[in-house]
Amino acid sequence: DAGITQSPRHKVTETGTPVTLRCHQTENHRYMYWYRQDPGHGLRLIHYSYGVKDTDKGEVSDGYSVSRSKTEDFLLTLESATSSQTSVYFCAISAVQTTGELFFGEGSRLTVL
């Protein structure tokens, strides 16, 4: 299994509070991604990174920011959590751009009350 660790795995927070999810990889892969998974929507890309300090938006980036200061860490921040951000968040990594095969973490379940 690819070395991907997400933390925390479960979090309950209140509306308006900041939340940071961490993705840590031991594979030295260049590409890292944050997806959210919701019933009826499948997986939707929030943000991705193609290198240290190189990030770009996905299709559902509003309300989220990311940072990647080291190859191994990709942080997803909800500056002010809302109930609509209740979801399961998955981090994924990829070594090769052309094939785009992704390796996923185990997910972080976030509940915003």
Added chain:
Amino acid sequence: SQQGEEDPQALSIQEGENATMNCSYKTSINNLQWYRQNSGRGLVHLILIRSNEREKHSGRLRVTLDTSKKSSSLLITASRAADTASYFCATGRGNEKLTFGTGTRLTIIP
């Protein structure tokens, strides 16, 4: 918006039978991938087929791709209880971003 859509949304079959899932997509692609997700877990890559390929096999998996119809199918032969999972197609267009469908939930009845 989702690039890929799986059909059916849910499928239940008896153990030992074959399971077929379909994926349709909207725009041109470089490759199409299938992933499996067990309940409460992350997605696991199963197989990738490139746009210039028509069929690919991996163990009990057979994937076909018809770019003229913008569709793909995943066949799992001789299903087992351990195949119970959700299956997602994902399309790639040569950039960094894969786009996932909404998935087919497969249940294998022992």
